[in-house]
Amino acid sequence: MPYFLGMDGGGTRTAAALADERGRVLAQAEAGPSNPHKVGFEAAQRELLRAARRALRQARLRPRALDAVCVGLAGADRPSVHRRLLAWLRQSIPARFHLLTSDAAIALEAAIGDSPGIIVISGTGSIAYGRNENGRALRSGGWGALFDDTGSGYDLGRKAIASALRAFDGRGPHTRLDAKICRALGLRDVTDVLLRPLAPREIAALFPLVLEAAREGDSVARELCEQSGQQLAELALALVRRFGWRRRAVPIACAGGVFQASLSVRRSFARHLGSGAPRARIVLLRKPAVQGALALVRALAADRLEIQNS
Amino acid sequence: MPYFLGMDGGGTRTAAALADERGRVLAQAEAGPSNPHKVGFEAAQRELLRAARRALRQARLRPRALDAVCVGLAGADRPSVHRRLLAWLRQSIPARFHLLTSDAAIALEAAIGDSPGIIVISGTGSIAYGRNENGRALRSGGWGALFDDTGSGYDLGRKAIASALRAFDGRGPHTRLDAKICRALGLRDVTDVLLRPLAPREIAALFPLVLEAAREGDSVARELCEQSGQQLAELALALVRRFGWRRRAVPIACAGGVFQASLSVRRSFARHLGSGAPRARIVLLRKPAVQGALALVRALAADRLEIQNS
Numbered sequence: 001m002p003y004f005l006g007m008d009g010g011g012t013r014t015a016a017a018l019a020d021e022r023g024r025v026l027a028q029a030e031a032g033p034s035n036p037h038k039v040g041f042e043a044a045q046r047e048l049l050r051a052a053r054r055a056l057r058q059a060r061l062r063p064r065a066l067d068a069v070c071v072g073l074a075g076a077d078r079p080s081v082h083r084r085l086l087a088w089l090r091q092s093i094p095a096r097f098h099l100l101t102s103d104a105a106i107a108l109e110a111a112i113g114d115s116p117g118i119i120v121i122s123g124t125g126s127i128a129y130g131r132n133e134n135g136r137a138l139r140s141g142g143w144g145a146l147f148d149d150t151g152s153g154y155d156l157g158r159k160a161i162a163s164a165l166r167a168f169d170g171r172g173p174h175t176r177l178d179a180k181i182c183r184a185l186g187l188r189d190v191t192d193v194l195l196r197p198l199a200p201r202e203i204a205a206l207f208p209l210v211l212e213a214a215r216e217g218d219s220v221a222r223e224l225c226e227q228s229g230q231q232l233a234e235l236a237l238a239l240v241r242r243f244g245w246r247r248r249a250v251p252i253a254c255a256g257g258v259f260q261a262s263l264s265v266r267r268s269f270a271r272h273l274g275s276g277a278p279r280a281r282i283v284l285l286r287k288p289a290v291q292g293a294l295a296l297v298r299a300l301a302a303d304r305l306e307i308q309n310s
Numbered sequence: 311m312p313y314f315l316g317m318d319g320g321g322t323r324t325a326a327a328l329a330d331e332r333g334r335v336l337a338q339a340e341a342g343p344s345n346p347h348k349v350g351f352e353a354a355q356r357e358l359l360r361a362a363r364r365a366l367r368q369a370r371l372r373p374r375a376l377d378a379v380c381v382g383l384a385g386a387d388r389p390s391v392h393r394r395l396l397a398w399l400r401q402s403i404p405a406r407f408h409l410l411t412s413d414a415a416i417a418l419e420a421a422i423g424d425s426p427g428i429i430v431i432s433g434t435g436s437i438a439y440g441r442n443e444n445g446r447a448l449r450s451g452g453w454g455a456l457f458d459d460t461g462s463g464y465d466l467g468r469k470a471i472a473s474a475l476r477a478f479d480g481r482g483p484h485t486r487l488d489a490k491i492c493r494a495l496g497l498r499d500v501t502d503v504l505l506r507p508l509a510p511r512e513i514a515a516l517f518p519l520v521l522e523a524a525r526e527g528d529s530v531a532r533e534l535c536e537q538s539g540q541q542l543a544e545l546a547l548a549l550v551r552r553f554g555w556r557r558r559a560v561p562i563a564c565a566g567g568v569f570q571a572s573l574s575v576r577r578s579f580a581r582h583l584g585s586g587a588p589r590a591r592i593v594l595l596r597k598p599a600v601q602g603a604l605a606l607v608r609a610l611a612a613d614r615l616e617i618q619n620s
Contacts (some may be wrong), residue, residue, distance in 0.1 A: 037504065080505070140479035144504055147471045161457045169450035194347065195390070199343055208553040236479040 001066035004301060005055060005093070007292030009034035009048055009073040011124040012201065015290040016051035018059050023298065026061075028290075029054030030096035035074040035103075036081060037144065038200070044073070045088055052093050060063030066095040070297035072106030072289060074125070077139065099300050103289065104139065110292030111253035111285040114299075116243075119285070120236050122265075123227070123256035124204040126152035132243050140238040145200045151231035151265075153258050156224055157206035163220050164190040169190055174219035180209040211262045228258065229268020237276040246277060255285035312377035314611060315365060315403070316603030319344035319358055320413055321385040321434040322511065325600040326361035328369045333608065336371075338600075339364035345384040345413075346391060347454065348510070354383070355398055362403050376405040380607035382416030382599060384435070389451065395459035409610050413599065414439030414449065420602030421563035424609075426553075429595065430546050432538070432575075434514040436462035438545035442553050450548040455510045457594040461541035461575075463568050466534055467516035473530050474500040485530035490519040521572045538568065539578020547586040556587060565595035 008015045014034040018027040031051035034044040048071065056063060064248055071089060075081050086100045104127050108119040118130035126149050129144030145154045164181050166172030168190050178190050181203065184206060213221035236252050243250075252273065258265055270282055311330055318325045324344040328337040341361035344354040358381065366373060372603035381399060385391050396410045414437050416571055418429040436459045437452030455464045474491050476482030478500050494516060497503060523531035546562055551558075562583065568575055580592055 029403045075504075078504075140481055143475045143501060145436050146508075147468060147503060148475050158457060165458050169545075170552055171450055191453060193457060194385075194388075198456075234481045235479075242480055 002301065003059070003061060003065050004294060004297045005052060005069045005095070005141040006106070006290050006295075007069070007071045007073075008046060008103060008106055008288070008290040008293055009044065011035040011038045011074060014047045014051040015288060017288075017290045017294050018055040018061070019294050019298070021298075023143070023294075025294075027055040027058035029058055033201075036085065037075045041084065044085075045092065048073075048089075049092055053268040057267035063093050066093070066300040068097040068099070068297045069093050069095045070099040070101070070106070070293040070300065072101050072103045072293045074103045074142075074298075076100050077105075084258075090246060097297075097300055099297060101296070102129065102139075102230045104142070105137070106292035106296060107255050107289040108253065108292065109296050110284060110287045110289050111255065112251045113223060113295070116211050117251040117253065118236050118239050119253040119255055120232050120259075120269075121256040122152050122232055122241060122254075122258035124201060125149040125199075126155070126232060126235065126256075126258075128232075128239050130239040130243060138239050138242055141235040149210045151228040151258070153204035153207035153256075154200055155231075156210045156228055156258065157203040159224050159227075160172075160206055160221075161190065161193055161203070163224070165193075167220075173220055176213045176216060176218040177209060177221055180213060181206060184209060203244050207258060208261060211264070214262075214264055222264070225262060225264040226268045229265045229270075230272045232259075232265070233269050233276075236273060240243050240277045240280070245280075247279060249279040250277075251279055251283050252277070253285050255289065259284065265266050298307070312611065313369070313371060313375050314604060314607045315362060315376050315379045315405070316381075316416070316600050316605075316607050317358060317361055317379070317381045318413060318416055318598070318600040318603055319354065319381060321345040321348045321384060324361040325598060326365040327598075327600045327604050328365040328371070329604050329608070331608075333416070333604075335604075337365040337368035339368055343511075345386045345542050346395065351394065355395075355402070358399075359402055374404050375499065376403070378407040378409070378607045378611040379403050379405045380409040380411070380416070380603040380610065382411055382413045382571070382603045382606075384413045384452075386404075386410050387412040387415075407607075407611055409607060411606070412439065412449075414452070415441075415604035416600065416606060417565050417595060417599040418563065419605050420597045420599050421565065421593060423605070424563045425561070427561040427563065427565040428546050428549050429565055430542050430569075430579075431566040432462050432542055432564075432568035434463050434511060435459040436465070436545065436566075436568075438540060438542075438549055440549040440553060448549050448552055451545040461538040461545070461568070463514035463517035463566075464510055465541075466520045466538055466568065467513040468519050469529075469534050469537075470516055471500065471503055471513070473534070473607045475503075477530075483530060485581075486523045486526060486528040487519060487531055490523060491516060494519060497568070517568060518571060524572075524574055535572060535574040536578045539575045539580075540582045542569075542575070543579050543582035543586075546583060546590075550587045550590070555590075557589060559589040559591055560587075561593050562587070563593045564591045569594065
């Protein structure tokens with residue numbers, strides 16, 4: 001019987017799901033982060049392999065039992081990254097077919113299948129990805145924490161610290177974020193962040209404090225949530241314009257921790273999206289993205305097997 | 311005859327000036343960057359020592375000829391940094407008196423002497439520093455590139471790249487910054503910045519491109535210059551409020567590469583400053599900050615020698 005492996009490699013963790021040809025999920029496993037831009041190629045490969053092996057062990061399958069493997073990986077749409085990782089994937093996780101695509105592509109598949117649409121993901125980073133009926137794919141955003149990732153958890157965490165520093169100086173208004181950040185990071189005052197090198201993931205992990213402060217009525221935090229929704233809408237609207245979908249009722253899916261956790265970000269997103277794409281339908285991705293990898297790999301294998309058998 | 315050494319340690323370079331008791335400058339020397347937050351303690355100490363030795367050699371003085379040394383160093387106002395570096399300074403550059411203060415304090419001294427006032431510095435980073443008639447000193451900003459340094463060269467360089475990425479995606483308006491950045495960094499398109507780790511200093515070095523594009527009429531670049539001036543004015547206005555100087559004709563000095571190079575940043579700064587401190591007098595620092603270190607060290611030595619001799 002053919003077996004399929006789907007994997008979702010992100011900046012925080014790697015998820016694997018293994019299914020049989022009828023689509024029954026036999027195993028689900030996890031490993032550490034595998035975004036090669038964030039953890040490097042070696043660590044990415046190690047975690048992908050770890051997740052795959054865990055799934056195979058759980059399903060009590062031998063390593064060579066797989067028919068097809070699909071990996072959705074942040075940053076895998078760059079040609080140099082794609083070439084290198086696909087070659088490695090073929091060697092390290094043997095199967096008849098391999099598909100390496102972006103994390104956004106599998107999330108889009110999980111959210112709306114293979115119909116035209118856009119997905120906006122806001123987790124540690126942020127990106128929008130869309131595909132039209134001809135299979136043409138476009139992206140916007142997702143260029144990393146230093147210069148981009150607007151509206152993401154990282155962006156919210158960084159701006160929370162920046163706002164607390166401005167309040168400390170008397171440059172900006174008082175905000176509850178100051179006390180919350182100091183408590184979360186164990187700082188005497190917020191200027192001590194200078195003495196504590198923080199990884200992007202640790203900064204992104206502060207975003208729930210912004211949502212909490214916004215719920216408590218803090219106006220600085222509310223403004224940050226409003227901005228986040230607007231910037232995420234801008235990611236989607238750039239694709240709406242480039243696809244020529246301004247008057248079309250396309251589905252626009254929202255995925256990732258920030259959207260999931262914050263009603264106020266979702267509201268701001270919907271409001272700003274409405275101005276440029278009034279007929280768009282917003283859907284919230286509720287399935288894990290790894291299900292999209294599984295769907296893609298089964299479709300791929302079905303096509304290929306059909307071609308081989310015909 | 312007593313000899314005095316003043317030093318200015320920044321994120322880009324270290325300057326040293328050596329003078330005799332009449333204030334005649336006998337030597338001026340330079341070394342690499344010595345901001346301990348940016349290059350680490352070891353490198354900072356190495357470059358400070360290098361600058362001091364070069365100045366002594368130039369003046370043909372033996373290492374123990376100094377009466378007093380003043381070092382103005384970015385980040386030296388944090389107690390932990392101050393303690394550690396002052397102990398090292400006493401051991402490594404022998405003299406009767408040592409003064410270790412912030413780079414902002416010596417720049418303020420160079421700009422307006424010991425009268426009450428504020429200095430705003432925008433170079434690689436940004437900070438405002440002020441002192442009232444009672445000697446009370448306050449700062450605002452300068453909390454580093456990751457969370458602060460608004461309006462600085464780094465901030466302008468980072469936002470230039472961010473704007474080019476937004477234009478590339480169709481999220482933001484077209485800007486001449488895109489082509490300028492690609493040419494300066496040798497990129498095929500601006501998304502290749504992801505493959506090129508850039509140090510903060512390299513990002514800050516892009517700020518002249520923003521000024522150039524603004525002069526050519528690029529509206530994105532103009533907006534960035536406008537923002538920079540506003541954010542630098544906010545740094546000063548926070549101190550104006552805290553000192554209670556809203557209605558006072560205090561001098562506010564501007565220093566650093568961004569102010570020096572950009573008329574449009576200075577104009578925006580003046581306009582925004584005017585709203586909160588209408589009577590403030592803006593002065594442009596034209597002397598090197600190291601002259602402030604020299605002035606402070608001579609004043610210090612004069613006081614101390616007087617006390618010792620009385």
